Structure formats: structure tokens, C-alpha cells
Amino acid sequence: MNDASHVVYDSKYSFLGILTMTGFMVFSAVLLPLSLTRFNDFPVPVSLFAFLMLGIFFGAAMQKIVVEKDRFTIVTWRLVPVLRRQKMFLFSDVLSIEAYLPLTQGGDLDQKEWNLLHGPLMQKREKQNTLIIRNKDGAVVTLKPLIYRKAFHEALGHIGKLSRVSIMAADKEA
Numbered sequence: 001m002n003d004a005s006h007v008v009y010d011s012k013y014s015f016l017g018i019l020t021m022t023g024f025m026v027f028s029a030v031l032l033p034l035s036l037t038r039f040n041d042f043p044v045p046v047s048l049f050a051f052l053m054l055g056i057f058f059g060a061a062m063q064k065i066v067v068e069k070d071r072f073t074i075v076t077w078r079l080v081p082v083l084r085r086q087k088m089f090l091f092s093d094v095l096s097i098e099a100y101l102p103l104t105q106g107g108d109l110d111q112k113e114w115n116l117l118h119g120p121l122m123q124k125r126e127k128q129n130t131l132i133i134r135n136k137d138g139a140v141v142t143l144k145p146l147i148y149r150k151a152f153h154e155a156l157g158h159i160g161k162l163s164r165v166s167i168m169a170a171d172k173e174a
Contacts, residue, residue, distance in 0.1 A: 006068045006069050006070075007066060007067070007068055008067045008068060008069060008158050008162065009065075009066070009067040009154060009155055009158045010064065010065075010066045010067075011064045011065045011066070011147060011151035011152075011154070011155060012064055013062045013063075013064055013077065014062075014148060014151075017062040017063075017146070018062060020060075021060045021061065021062050024056050024057075024060040025056075025057055025060050025079065027056070028053040028054070028056040028057040028060075029053075029057060031049075031053050032050055032053040032054065032057070035049050035050055035053070036050060057079075058078065058079065058080055058083060059078070059083075060078065060079070061076050061077060061078045061083075061146075062076075062077045062146075063075065063076050063077070063145050063146050063147050064077075064147060064151070065145070065147055065151060065152065065155045067155050067158045067159055067162070069162060070090060070091055070092070070162075071088055071089060071090045071091060072088075072089055072091075072155065072159055073086050073087065073088040073089070074086070074087045074131075074143060074145050074147075087141075087143065089133055089135075089141075091159070091162065091163035091164075091165055093135050093136055093137070094133055094134070094135055094136070094163070094165045095134045095135060095136045095165070095166065096133075096134045096165060096166035096167070096168070097131065097132070097133055097134075097156065097159070097165055097166070097167050097168070098130075098131070098132040098134075098168045098169075099129070099130070099131050099132075099152055099156060099167070099168070099169040099170070100129065100130040100131075100132075100169075100170050100172060100173055101129050101149040101152050101153070101169060101170065101171050101172075102127040102128070102129065102149070102171065102172055102173045103127050103128060103129045103146070103147075103148055103149060127173060128144045128146075128173075129144065129145055129146075129147065129149070129152065130142065130143070130144055130173070131143040131144075131145060131152075149171060152169070153169065156169055
């Protein structure tokens, strides 16, 4: 990414995302050593469980969207730097963006939606946002970022002001 002076919008990592990632990492860090104490009794199941816990520990991630004057980037942060990813899209290369944004947090819901989704928090998070980016060269990129609807609407608003990219956003699943 360019230096911070070119950043127009940064969705930041959500508190809930940080809390969830930290929770998964603590959960796996505690259970891994406990399971290894039973390795001699159950080597295959403990080995499989250990790989699962390591996968959770190193796979836990947070995402955000950053809009700059000439591009936007989906940033995926993980504990291990080698596993961190950035998907950058120049406005000059992008023809259109379709955004299907059912993933919300409580503050984004109106009363009707809240009543429909009044289950536990995890029930609401089962939905996934879908971002379909069509490039001028014909390439199509589909992403399923874990970034909340409100942040996407703000980012798409900035993208619309800064570029000639066609944007279609719907607060529903694709």
C-alpha cells in the first residue's frame, strides 16, 4: 500500500473481530498442550486434534478494506506474517463491483431485521458477504470477506466518488 497520506478510508479491524480471533487463538493454545498429554494413549486422534488446533491458531484472521485515491485493498491479517494477504485492485483496472452484503453486526440491523435474526450471534455470522469484481480485461474475482456491511457501504461510497467503477450493492445474499 502507499503511505498513509493516500488513504481515504480504512475500515479498521472490528473489536468483535479482534475478540473472536484472540478467543480462537487462546482456545487452541490451551487445548493443544492438554491434548498432547494423552498422546501415548491415543496417538492418532491426538495427532489429528493437534493439527486441527494448530490450524485454528495459525488460520485465525481479521480483515479490513482500505480505500486509497487510486485503489482499494482487502487486507487479511494473521499472527504469522507469511500468512498475511492483501488483494489490491486499481480503479483503472476495475469495470464493476457487485457487493452482496448480508453480514452485519447488531448496530447495522433495523428492528425488522433484528426480529428476523433474533437467534444467537453465531447464527447471524453464518451469512457471508460476497464481492464480485469484474476487471476491464474480462477477469472476474469473487471474494468472501469477513467485513461488516456498514464498512463496505462506506468504502463503496468512497470508491464511487474516486472512480468511474460501476457499483451495485445489495444487503442480501448473492
